[in-house]
Amino acid sequence: MATTTSILHERIDFLTLYKKEMNQTEEWLKKRLEEAQHPDFILTTDELTYGARVAWRNSNKCIGRLFWNSLNVFDERQLLNEAEIYxxxxxxxxFATNNGKIRPAITLFEPDRVRIWNHQLIRYAGYDMADGIVGDSDSLEFTKICESLGWRGARTHYDVLPLVIQVDDREPIFFDIPKERVLEVAITHPEYDFSRLNMKWYAVPIISSMRFNIAGTDFPAAPFNGWYMGTEIGARNLADTYRYNFLPKVAEAMGLDTTMNASLWKDRALVELNVAVLHSYKKAGVSIVDHHTAAQQFQLFQVQENKSNRNVTGNWVWLVPPLSPATTDLYHERIANTIKKPNYFYQQQPY
Known part of the structure; x- marks a missing residue:
């Protein structure tokens, strides 16, 4: 099958950018552009490594792009056996967990034949029980998928879901993640007693449901991670009413008046829940960043990009933190939400 014009243009754009930023010669570019004309053109590991890092740099929804060039890239395109992929x-x-000293990483699998069904490699199950939802309500559908494959969880609030891997059109296979491979953090507060709430979260957010797009090629199986910003856990995962909905229980533990909105009990509970998350991760020696520091880091990223004559793009709605957004300089900025490639994109679920 001939290479389409659009794919060829994306290959040319990527190789030209690679030549410029990686200081390649004109001879190198000429040779690679000739090879790019062929349908079976394959990127090298070095090109994939550079492209994955640039894709992070181009990720408009990510506030942590200052560290884009530190992404560790593992090229596993040769693996086509489910057990080896597992x-x-x-x-x-x-590698990413690193005893709590989180390292950003991405693993790339064969683009046309491998899929990972999980939203994140580590994620808690959710069960729709007779007396309400147990666990993460965001995982209800995928938990049912896992159960249809034969998996059974313990029906607790924090059952780690298995990894579900599919190669070609074969039936997907699930693999349990050994408990010792999952680092979790118990959420406690330096002043209030939150022990009765039994809150915890996992150390590393490894997104596995997005496709990595580079030079006209999609990698549907490309799990990647950075480290958590505190509000992702404290203002969303544990606080959202449609997730773990801990704010009323946190307010109760703090002795707040929850009978009227004007007491601002939700705001006070939200702040202290986020204090607890940051306190707990730091106490456990697990990398995490608060939203004020993350916003300052994004400003440094902007300075670096401007010095490199690159326009910074971003999705304002995602960049502004969900807690006290007006206290960050990002709140007052307007950033063009222009999409650049390489990049990471949402994709249709395989189930």
């Missing part, structure tokens, strides 16, 4: 995913979890 081992590679465990290796990614181990």
């Amino acid at each position: 081992e590679a995913l465990l290796n990614h979890i181990d």
Whole structure:
């Protein structure tokens, strides 16, 4: 099958950018552009590594792009056996976790034949029980998928879902993640007693449901991670009413008046829940960043990009933190939400 014009243009754009930023010669570019004309053109590991890092740099919804050039890239395109892919995913979890000193990483699998069904490599299950939802309500559908494949959870609030891997049109296979491979953090507060709430969260957010797009090629199986910003856990995962909905219980533990909105009990509980998350992760020695520091880091990223004569793009709605947004300079900025490639994009679920 001939290479389409649009794919060829994306290959040319990427290779030209690679030549410029990686200081390649004109001879190198000429040779690679000739090779790019062929349908079976394949990117090298070095090109993929650079492209994955630039995709992070181009990720408009990410506030943590200052560290884009530190992304560790694992090229596993040769793996087409489910058990071997599972081992590679465990290796990614181990490398990224690093005893709490989180390292940003991405693992790339064969673009046309491998899919990972999970939203994140580590994620809690959700069960729709007779007396309400147990666990993460955001995982209800995928938990049912896992159960249809034969998996059974313990029906607790924090059951780690299995990894579900599919190669070609074969039936997907699930693999349990050994408990010792998942680092979790118990959420406590330096002043209030939150022990009765039994809150915890996992250390590393490894997104596995997005496709990595580079030079006209989609990599549907490309799990990647940075580290958590505190509000992702404290203002969303544990606080959202449609997730774990802990704010009323936090307010009760703090002795707040929840009978009227004007007491601002939700605001006060939200702040202290976020204090607890940051306190707990730091106490456990697990990398995390508060939203004020993250906003300052994004400003440094903007300075760096301007010095490199690159326009910074971003999605304002995502960049502004969900807690006290007006206290960050980002709140007062307007950034063009222009999409650049390489990049990471949403994709249709495989189920």
